[in-house]
Amino acid sequence: MLTGRGVLVPLGAFVIAGALVFAVASRLARHADAIADATGLGRVWIGTILLAGSTSLPELVTDVNAALLGAIDIGVGDLMGSTLANMLIFALLNLAYARRRILHQVSIDHTLVGALAVALTGIASAAIASGGWGRIGHVGTETLLIVALYFFGMRAVYSCTQPTAPPEQLVLGENSRSLLRRGLAGFAWAAVGLVVTAPLLVLSAEAVAVESGLSQTFVGTLLVGFTTSFPEIVATIAAVRIGALDLAIGNIFGSNAFNMCVLLPMDLAYRQGPVLAHASSANVLVAQLAILSLALGMLAVLARAGRRASIAHIDSVLIVFVYIGSVWLLASGKGG
Numbered sequence: 001m002l003t004g005r006g007v008l009v010p011l012g013a014f015v016i017a018g019a020l021v022f023a024v025a026s027r028l029a030r031h032a033d034a035i036a037d038a039t040g041l042g043r044v045w046i047g048t049i050l051l052a053g054s055t056s057l058p059e060l061v062t063d064v065n066a067a068l069l070g071a072i073d074i075g076v077g078d079l080m081g082s083t084l085a086n087m088l089i090f091a092l093l094n095l096a097y098a099r100r101r102i103l104h105q106v107s108i109d110h111t112l113v114g115a116l117a118v119a120l121t122g123i124a125s126a127a128i129a130s131g132g133w134g135r136i137g138h139v140g141t142e143t144l145l146i147v148a149l150y151f152f153g154m155r156a157v158y159s160c161t162q163p164t165a166p167p168e169q170l171v172l173g174e175n176s177r178s179l180l181r182r183g184l185a186g187f188a189w190a191a192v193g194l195v196v197t198a199p200l201l202v203l204s205a206e207a208v209a210v211e212s213g214l215s216q217t218f219v220g221t222l223l224v225g226f227t228t229s230f231p232e233i234v235a236t237i238a239a240v241r242i243g244a245l246d247l248a249i250g251n252i253f254g255s256n257a258f259n260m261c262v263l264l265p266m267d268l269a270y271r272q273g274p275v276l277a278h279a280s281s282a283n284v285l286v287a288q289l290a291i292l293s294l295a296l297g298m299l300a301v302l303a304r305a306g307r308r309a310s311i312a313h314i315d316s317v318l319i320v321f322v323y324i325g326s327v328w329l330l331a332s333g334k335g336g
Helices: 008-039 043-055 057-068 072-096 110-130 141-160 174-212 216-228 230-241 245-261 263-269 282-305 309-332
Strands: none
Touching (some): 008 174, 043 110, 043 141, 043 174, 057 174, 057 230, 072 110, 072 230, 072 263, 072 309, 110 141, 110 245, 110 282, 141 245, 141 263, 245 282, 282 309
């Protein structure tokens, strides 16, 4: 329906779908903030797990479908491209809100999640470069390792993250229980809305790619990667606007870690063998750029602990240049 009529039709559909995702993802952030307040679990934990998991649903749906269709490079490229897009919004927020010095107001615990995302992306990159590390049936052992390490890492993050209230205050009163019920109900409905609207955004983006003649690598890493990250971008901006800064940063780093777990359902859906063993080696370069962006983001958070705002801003500028460099490499064909 969207192809064969020129680029304007899918472009218009993309704008409409983007507006719908914007509205849904904004509500998702507000309800996540309400859940964090009602439970006292803290915005770092809620942003890293609950909000990050829900805003990563478009990647899950899109990339499993890509695996079922045999287009694994679009799926793998999407996951790596999503990390690049997420870190770009991290950098732009830090630069746009330079006077508010938002990184000075967030928990240093975010670097733990960032380190986990680096480790998981590194495993995926090494598995692609080496042609896989073995299999159980048609599923690669590397994707099983990624998921196992993710859960182990999240347990460690939870153990290191202090709740926003003492344990005796975590017993919910009637008012808190009411707020929690409303927050959970609203969050659930917003997540359902995201599952419905986000695929429309991806389909229209792919139609734009078809009509414009862009390469598959470019489409998977940059176009699809950016569009599936749109919910994360919107939710992060919405969280910053309501002052929930830990929720925003937790969503970014948490989404980057969770996205690597999507490789396992992709592996289960792709019957020809381990996904990472069959993925193009061009994805290794994108993964390395994603790891570089994550490392720079972690350095920016650590720099704020020493009150070195200028260093944090330099790191953010470097992240922007990494993203621009990845666009140039893929558009020129130098990235494969």
